Amino acid sequence: MSQSASIAVREPAVQTRRRGFSFKKTIVFGFFGVLLVTQLYPLLWLLIYSVKTNEEILSGSFFALPASVQWSNYSNALAGGRYWHYLLNSVIVTSVTMVCVILLASLAAFAITRFRWKYGHIVMLIFLMGLMIPLQSTLLPLMLIFKNIHVLNTRWAMILPYIAFQIPIAVFIMSGFLRTIPHEIEESAIMDGANVFRIFRSIILPVSVPPIMTVCILTFINVWNEYILAATFISKEALKTLPFGVYSFVSQYSVNYGAIGAFLVLGALPVILVYFLLAEKITKGMVAGAVKG
Amino acid sequence: MNTTGKKVAGTAMAGFLAVSLAACGSSNNGNNGDAAASPSASASSTSSASASASAPASSSAASGEKVTITFQNIYPDPTDPKYNMLHKIVKQYETDHPNVHIELDSLNTDQQKQKLKTQAASNEVPDITIVNPSAQMKPYVDAGLFAPLNEMVEQNGLKDTFQSGILDYYTFDGNLYALPDGNNIGLLYYNKALFKQAGIEAPPATFEDLIADVKKLKDKGIQPMAIGEKDTWTGSFLFMNVLLRTNGGPGFLQDVVDGKKTFEDPAFKGAVDAFSQLVQAGAFQEGATSFDYNAGENLFKTGKAAMYYMGSWATGGIEVSDANKDGNVGVFKFPTVGGKGDPNQFMLAPGSAFAVSKNSKHLPETLDFLNYFMLNYPKEAFAVKGAVGVAQKVDGDFKAAGYSDMAMEVLAMFKDVTGGDISFDNTMNPATSQAHLSSIQNLFVSKEDPAAVAKEHQQAYEDNKE
Amino acid sequence: MAPPFAAVAPEPLKEASALNVLKVSRWTIAAFVLPCLLLYVGLVFAPIIVSFYNATLNWNGIGVAKHVGLDNFHRMFTNDSVFWPSVRRTFMLAGFSMLVQLPLALFVAILISRFVRKPNFLVSSYFMPVILSVAVIGQLWKTIYNPASQGGMINQILIKLGLDSWTHAWLSEPKVAIYAIIVIGLWQYLGYHILIQFTGIQNIPADIYEPAKIDGAEGFKADRYITLPMIVPIFKISVVLSFIGSLQSFDLIMVTTAGGPAHATDVLASHMYNISILSQKYGYGSAIACFLVVVCLAATVIINLLFNRIEKRYN
Structure with missing residues (x-):
């Protein structure tokens, strides 16, 4: 399987490798390296940030390291066990x-x-209209709707609008992808006597892994960090999600930046984990999609 | 609003810190049980609709019905003493009233404001919420969303625990709608060591001296003043103090509202001019408009700036900062401007306040809880060293409790207050306020003609007048 | 076992519905479309219709509303000194993203697919800034942009290089600040577009390159004649996402400058927030929201038409 995969997918690296060391390759990888540093640096920066004191963070110096490591930021972030139940809710x-x-x-x-x-x-156009609805401007009508269907202060008050707001972009990406799949595949499936549900489940879904993964990632990022909507519709401590934890360190006239940093690290860990797992799936998924059928 | 504020402020502040026997007695009573309502409560409660609230706890306790009260608040930070204070009082109340559960919806300030607004629009205001005084809470009151607290505040002598006059900022048409957690004044903090370094003997007594001192500090390479102008209200707060001086006293904005003055009045132009001079003299740090409140204050706290104008609520944080090592931070009153104004008139900052939803499903229990909460508030705040700028009278020996010299200086300053103004956005409607805030922020990045700034204000005021 | 993509080249570009082969009953269509459509219409589409109604009100969001017809729109277009500059800045954001960020992302994506055998780590790492909360990104870039006296990186480096005159208070000089923010946005979402376009390139079946190779099209020549045309549909997704992202850019503005100094960095989304939340003109804020929705819809349609043309040309 993996062999046929490597045949099916373009593997240009092989050709370049054959040429061995080259000037061009050095430049390209140098460029990759520079980009890698600039894009990964914030992660390192956040780690350092999370063990600094408020004064050190606020002093705003780019190069400064903490005088002493403030593990207390982490104990503050974890205080009261909120992190775990926020995490579970998220x-x-x-x-x-x-x-x-x-x-x-x-x-x-x-x-x-x-x-x-x-x-x-027409249906597609209706979905497209939703691509750019500013969430803030729907809060008020949503409040009324949720009040009337009695879902305020339940998880549905987050889940339903999150789904609804992700639908336009998800439909956009999925249909963009599905249009690129040749019609012959369902023609042959119909000839085999498959019904639409079977075509969808056993032909369309398997080849759609790459866009599904893209949608997964987009949804995950948007939902995981979402705060405005959750803060508006959820008042019960038991239902609150991770962003509540981050913003809990913001008081009227003071902000505990160190604890925010620590909480962000704790909140980002699962994201990064999940992301790297999904990223693996994307490439694999694409290979599988290319080989099957 | 403002005129009443002017009148009452003097007496209000004079009474600050006075050891009130009544307050002392009642806050002790609070723990013993609220059945012992003060006689004044029953005396004043006639046949009003909310009279039934006078003995709520006992009735609900008797029925044993499970009651959940949602308490929206802006104390989410578990590392903030106020958070622990809030939780302590709530726990105590829940222990005393096993049938009552207080659901704390703790949010950061910005989010709470936005949430309440959304809730208010669909009539879903939580049992207890937080609002700002005067003009900022007026729309909610006008929409009839809050329950009057007139009766409740009479119970257990709660009303007498408040500094006199402070409740006026939360009273509309004779009805009290919210109980404040704070009452602060605007003042200047300064770093004694940095002053000495620049050869400045004493804090400036006039605005002209202040500008001269700014130049002296600047010459020595010391950052004269710090400000977090990204948040815009910070600059406005300082500007309004200049206006309080150039106007020769409080009430300028009220006069504008009453049609007695316009923004093109010489007092306003003079204030813009003076404020611009301060900016042009290089008083504030480079890039001030991208510093938020905390980053600005941090410059002063870490000894990187010599002066800092802020409300007295900042005292607690500055007290424990690096800058205040060995009692290095002092305070002084905002000086006169061009010989005008009285340093004993201050920018007044009545704090955010607790309001009760009129449509609360458990109105009697909610009122009872808030009564208990406020009765215990000053005592608990004092214990966590958060009693500087509390809206209620605090009895206790601050010095003995370990409050710093600087805190004592600030407390002494409260006693000198003879009047003042409240902030721009507590007086004017939100849209005019936003125009003002942006206009003042602009002075930080460009030199403007005072007449043009005045005109801009007048235009915004007229455009948004109701 | 022919890969399904074997015939992908010309096919996707034809207008779809005429070719669609699946003739199904109404009930089947309903079963596929309705759950999604109803949820979306109820929670996203309907509120926007309400917004269009609200836009005709003079309402603070709490008290009594007054009907003012199209006054809000009239005021927005003719008598709001912040509105048009905000529109301009919003489009600047979108423009820079499309002209700088997307081509760069495509370039990087092509390079990765040509030179890297195990691309996962690289692509994932480039994506990291997207995952991190904007609050962190804002704080980080402040330490980069701060004045030298506050330890700002760029200014310190400039001074070390003897270029003192080039230093700026990057985030608080009205003329410079918006560009400083644009740079942050370009950097933050570069990885996002690299990921999407890299996915697209991976999606191009290898056997398309085989005949080309025989014709002597290899390396960048192959990219010019095969990768670029083939990536068009995915690039379109990138364009749309970047446009939406620019129109919605709000968090980044709020954490860096909050629209200041004196509205110099306000964009449509932040202006809307100022109006409806801070100034409490909910009706007027709704008018701005409606403008945003219409602009976005128009842009989506234009982008679609444009790309259909491009696709046709390659066909």
Whole structure:
């Protein structure tokens, strides 16, 4: 399997390697390196930040290291066990949202791009309109809706709008991808007597792994750090998510930056973990998609 | 609002710190149980609708019904003494009233404001919430969202624990709608060592001296003043103090509202001119408009700036900072400007305040809790050294409790207050305030003609007048 | 076992619906589309319709609202000194992103796919700034932009190089600040677009390159004639995302300058916040929101048309 994969996917590195050391390659990798430093530096910076005192952080010097390592920032961040239950809530909310977005958006995108029906374009246009709805401007109407369907102060008050707000971009990406898949595949499937649900499940979904992963990542990032909507619709401590923890260190006339840094590190760890896992899947997924069928 | 503020402020501040027997007695009573309502409460409660609130705890305790009160607040930081204070009082109350659960919805200040606004628009105001005084809370009061606290505040002598006059900022048409957690004044903190280094003997008594001192400090390579002007209200607070002087006394904005003056009045132009001189003299740090409140204050706290103008709430943080090692930080009153004004008139900052939703499902219990909470507030604040700038009378020996010399100086300053103004956004409507804040921020990055600034203000005021 | 992408080259570019082969019942269509559509219409689309209504009100969001017809729009277009500059800055953000960030991202994506055998680590690392909270990004860049006296990196380096006259208070000089913020945005989302476009390049089946190789098209020549045309649909996604991102850029502005000094860095989203939340003109704020929605819709349609043309040309 992996062999056929390496044949199917373009592997230009092989050709370059054959040439061995080259001037061009040095420049390219030098460039990669510089970019790597600039893009990874904030991670390191955040780690250093998270063990500094408030005064050191606020002094705003780029090069300064902490005089002594402030582990107390981490104990403050973990104080009262809030981190763990916020984390659990974030995981629940984010994963339910991700699953729903992918399911709903891929179904809709499939229908829009592959079914023969009149209103496909209009439906697509309606979805497109939602690409750029500023979340802040919907808070008030959403409050009224949620009040009336009695979901305020439940996880649904976060999950439902998170799904809804991710749908436009998810449909956009999924349908953009599905349009690139040749129609022959369902033609042959129909000839084999497969119904639409089977085509969707066993042909479309498997080849759609790359866009699904892209949608996963986008959804994850947007939902994991979301605060405005959650803060507006959730008042119960038991339901609060990680961003509440970050902002809890902001008081009226003081901010505990060190604890924020520590909390951000603790909050980013699972993200980075999940991300690197998903990133692995993207390439693998693409290879699998290319080979199957 | 402002005129009443002017009148009452003097007496309000004079009474500050006075050991009040009534307050002392009642705050002790608070722990013993609220059944012993003070006689004044029953005397004043006639046949008002909220009279039923006078003995709420006992009724609900009797029924044993489970009650959840949502308490929206702006004390989310577990490393902040106020957070622990809040939790302590709430725990105590829950122990005394096992059927009551207080759900604390603790948010950072900006988010709380936005949340309350959204909730208010759909009539979902939490049982207890937080609002700012005067003009800022007026829209909520006008929309009839808050329950009057007139009756409640009479119980257990709560009203008498407040400094006289302070509650006026939260009173509309004779009804009190919120109870403040703070009452502060604007003042200048200075770094004694840095002053000495620049050869400055004493804090400046006039604005002209202040500018001269700025130049002396500048010549010695010392940053004269720090400010966090990204937050815009910081510069406005200082500017308003200049205006308080050039106007020869408080009430300028009120006069504008009353149609007696316009922003093109010489007093306003004079204030813009004086303020610009301060900026042009290089008083503030480079890039001030991208420094937020905390970053600005930190410059002073770490001894990198010689002066800092702020509300007295900053005392607690400055007290324990590097700059105040060996009692190095002193305070002085904002000086006269061009010989005008009285240093004993201050920028007054009545604090954010607790309001109760009129539609609360458990109004009696909520009122009872808030009564208990406020009765215990000054005592607990004193214990966590957060009693400088509390809106209530605090009894206790500050010196013996370990409050610093600087804190004592600030407390002494409160006693000198004979009046003053409240901030721009507590007086004017939000849209005019935003125009003002941006206009003042602009003075930090460009030199403007005072007449043009005045005109800009007048235009904004007229555009947004209701 | 022919890869499904074997025939991908000309196919996707044709107008879809005529070719769609799946004839299904209404119920099937409903089953596929309705759950998604209803949720979206109920929670995103309907509120926006409400916003359009709110835009005709003079309302502080709490008290009594007054109908003012199109006054808010009239005021927005003719009598709001902050509005048009905010529009200009918003489009500047989008413009820089499309002209600088996206091509650079594509260039990097092509380089990675040509030179790197195990691209995961590199692509993932480049993506890191996107994951980090904007609050962190803002703090970090402040230490870069600060005046030299506050330890700002750029200014300190400039002074060390003897270029004292080049130093600026990058985030607080009205003329410079918006560019300083744009640079942050370009840096932060570069990895985002690298990821998307790299995914796209990976998606191009290898056997397309085979005949080209025989024709002597290899290396960058192959990229010119195969990768670029093939990447167009994915590049479109990048363009749309970058445009949306620019229009929604709010957090970054708030943490760095909050729109200041004196509105010099306000964009549409921050202006809307100032108006509806801080100035409490909810109706007027809704008008700005509506403008945003319309601009975005128009832009999405234009981008689509543009790319359809490009795709046709390559066809």
